[in-house]
Amino acid sequence: MPKYNPKKLYFLLEFNKDNILIVGISILVLMSSDEGFRELEKLRYEVGEVTREILKLIAKRRQLVSKIADVKKKFNVSVVDRFLESRILSELTSFSESLGLEREFTRRLLSIIISDSVKLQEEKILKTEVIGLREIFYKAIELERSGKKIIRMEVGEPDFPVPDSVVEEVCRALREGKTRYTDFAGIRELREALAKHINDLHGTDLKPSNILITAGGVMAIYIAIQVLSNLGDEVLVPEPAWPLYKQIAEHLGRRYIPVRTKIEDKWILRKEQLIENLTESSRLLILNYPNNPTGKALTLSELKDIALEARERNITVISDEVYSEYFFNGGKAPSIMDVLDDGYVVVGSFSKTWAMTGFRIGYIIAEEKIIEKALKILGYMVTCLPEFIQRGALKALEEKEYVKKNVEEVKKRVEHVLLKLSRCRYVEVVPPDGAFYLFPKIKIKDFDSSSFALKLLEEKNVSIAPGSSFGEYRDHVRISAVKSLGELDVGVETFIQALEENYAER
Ligand SMILES: Cc1ncc(COP(=O)(O)O)c(C=O)c1O
Structure with a gap:
């Protein structure tokens, strides 16, 4: 705490008359800082008390949630009720506005609280799978x-083995010293060739600036989720689904919302199922067709139905199309690029089509402003992909037969x-x-x-x-x-x- 001594002040006044003004100001500052300090202390104490109350209430809330889990277990009621969640979210965000809180702030806070409740109940009710x-x-x-x-x-x-020409190209690139950092987004030739490959297939108008080369589809998905959503936002995924969507979304602090499809419906995802699962916090929809694990591909009109609905509701679609070349019904697999002009991100990979799983190379296709954000994250993670690997991928694109x-x-x-x-x-x-x-x-x-x-x-x-x-x-x-x-x-x-x-x- 700052201290001042009246005796010392008198001494100063006597012997420094010229500086009397400065001394006077100093006294005022010292006195007011002392007062200010006391006020700050008092307010900090009050904030601490309020925070303690909030934590007590959260603990009480969790105890109640735990009791709810017991009741749900007893009466075989499912953990998640999206209709109820949606109602609670909109009721409470409106209530918070009446208290002068920002709606978006409350939405995020509630999203975290609700996620915690669901996790708590799932841990109590569902036995975690031992063998996956x-x-x-x-x-x-x-x-x-x-x-x-x-x-x-x-x-x-x-x-099947990687094409010989790819192996040769990688060796050649290594011998030629293609072992340095490259353009962070990926070598231009590869992004140009990919843009052409996709434009030819889907009639799009992609430029190299719409493409980011990543370390496999996994990294592409990780970065896309990070760029396109915030902490507590919901990521909807039709299930059955590749397990990494859930793991990555939850690792990034997003809420994973499964949208269950059934064998009885031939694995078709209907837009009504999507709508039923939406709340104010829903931000992303991850589609994966042809699908792992069902092999299902939506028809163009089924895909369009879903994509337009998502767009209408400001949900960005991440379309994981790593299996797009493996399509058995003639022609090309329907792609999100065939039904939307913008508002989507496509994830692609060299792992499945050219059996290049160990090369760890994939890509993101998106609008330039999304690619720019994604590029920053990729930069923090790996700077860029190895050039000799990228040269191999460029060669792979020629291997149509x-x-x-x-x-x-x-x-x-x-x-x-x-x-x-x-x-x-x-x-x-x-x-x-x-x-x-x-x-x-x-x-x-x-x-x-x-x-x-x-x-x-x-x-x-x-x-x-x-x-x-x-x-x-x-x-x-x-x-x-x-x-x-x-x-x-x-x-x-x-x-x-x-x-x-x-x-x-x-
Ligand atoms: C649906 C799906 N997406 C993405 C990937 C990622 O593959 P990679 O990271 O090897 O490109 C896989 C791999 O199994 C997958 O099944």
Whole structure:
């Protein structure tokens, strides 16, 4: 605390008459700062008290939420009620306005509080899955290391080799010293070639400035979510879905909202389902067609219906089109670029089409102002992608025959697995339109895909992905058809046999 001594002041007045004005001002400043300090202390104390009250109320609220979870569990009521959430959000944001608070501030705050409540209830009600795709993946690797031959139908990785021309180009680039930093957004030649490739396919007018080269589709999705939403915003995702959307969204502090689609509806997403799940906090919709894990592709008109509705409601669509070349119905897979002029972000990758999973190269397509923001984040993460990798990707774009041949091959494999599965009495499956997965429903009461997948792997050396990794689909499994026909034959037959052995008596 600042101190002043009256005796010292008198001394100053006596012997520094010339400075009397300065001294006078100093006294005033000292006195007022003391007063100011006391006032500040008092206000800080009050703010502390109010904050303590807020925390007490939050603790009380969590206790109540916990009781709600018990009741929901007892009466088998689902954790999330989007209609109720939407009502609470709009009621309370309006109430907060009457208190002089900004609507947007309250919306964010409520979003965080509601997310916390949902998490609390889910932890209490839903048992967390012990065995997911990750666990099966690591277990399969462990068994392979111990010398066992495993038929790997759980991984989403093409088994065919990268085109020779790509390997040669990468080696050439390395020898030529293409080992320096590049333009952060990616080398211009690659962005130009990608823009042309996509413009030719979709009649778009993309420029290199609409493209950002990323370290695979994963990074593209991470950056897109970060750029296009804020803490507490909602990211809607039709399920079943690739598990990383949820993991990335939650890691970034966004609220993940699953929109459940069903095998009975042939995995079609209807705009009514989207509308039912929207609240004031909804910002993003992630679409992934052809889909992992169902292989579903929306038709152009189904996609348009969804996209226009999202646009109407100011929801940005992130369209993950990493499987777009794997389309089995003739022509090209419907893309968001065919139905919207702007207000979307497309995620692409070299991983699936050219089997370049280990190269870690993908891209974002978006309006320039979004690319500029995304570029900053990419800069903070990796500066840029290695040039020799980018040179390889540029070469890959020329490999049209390679892509055609592999897509034909994958289609043949998917049809082969489909035929085998459809002969099994326990299985219901929708023929995939694309990608390289099948997502059958197992029509056995209380079928638990996690424990079944683990048993199949440990006892029969065949790995599949449990449906529960893609949402609430524990009675489904995902089979990846990117193995040779011979391997798939043995793998699928073993899978069907295991169903018969385990459940025939039921
Ligand atoms: C739907 C989907 N999107 C994106 C990716 C990302 O792939 P990558 O990061 O290898 O480009 C995957 C990979 O499995 C995927 O299934």
